[in-house]
Amino acid sequence: MDELEIIKRAKYDVSAFDMLYEEYFLQIYKFVLLRVKDRDITNEIVSDVFYKAMSKISLFKWRSIPFSSWLYRIAINEISNYFRREKKQYKLSNKLSIEEDHYTPPIDFDDSMSYEFIINYIKKLPQRDQDIIILRYFEKKKFEEIAEIIGKNEGYIRVILHRALKKLKQLLPKEVLENVDRKVS
Numbered sequence: 001m002d003e004l005e006i007i008k009r010a011k012y013d014v015s016a017f018d019m020l021y022e023e024y025f026l027q028i029y030k031f032v033l034l035r036v037k038d039r040d041i042t043n044e045i046v047s048d049v050f051y052k053a054m055s056k057i058s059l060f061k062w063r064s065i066p067f068s069s070w071l072y073r074i075a076i077n078e079i080s081n082y083f084r085r086e087k088k089q090y091k092l093s094n095k096l097s098i099e100e101d102h103y104t105p106p107i108d109f110d111d112s113m114s115y116e117f118i119i120n121y122i123k124k125l126p127q128r129d130q131d132i133i134i135l136r137y138f139e140k141k142k143f144e145e146i147a148e149i150i151g152k153n154e155g156y157i158r159v160i161l162h163r164a165l166k167k168l169k170q171l172l173p174k175e176v177l178e179n180v181d182r183k184v185s
Helices: 003-010 014-036 039-055 067-085 115-122 127-138 143-150 154-171 174-184
Strands: none
Touching (some): 067 143, 115 127, 115 154
16 A cells, blocks of 8 residues: 555544554654654654644645655644743754764765764754755755745755755864865865
8 A cells, every 4th residue: 555545544544544653653753852852852742743643634635745744844843832832942953962872874974074073063053954954864855845844845945955055064164174075076
């Protein structure tokens, strides 16, 4: 059964939603944990994400975009709602935390440059830029999916990603950039 058929079935059969839950739970859990750092809060938020998705699945419209894009969008909203409710003067760029046991680097990540080193610089970018970089390079999402998750068009996402990478390049030490240039040349 393909994803579209599962979604159609889940609209009238709650037990069919279990297949979607099983498929996407780990992705959404890692994504939320990446931002809030606390497992208890992550569990609460992820629970809310899947509850809302299950209760509102009748509103989901298939647009040839994976169901996960809808879940990521709900997750981003739930994370924002959590911090708003807590009335914290919270700046996500200061709280982004990726720990090895929570989120592993992509298999093709170049070991010559520390994963943690790069993440420390990504943390210094505005939240929107972090989200787009993480979705594109760590979650391996296509521009079309990112646009759906963020709620903007693909052109906007491409421009913001380009600008975010330029900002990141300005933050990185010159020695690192020279090393990268040598490897690329």
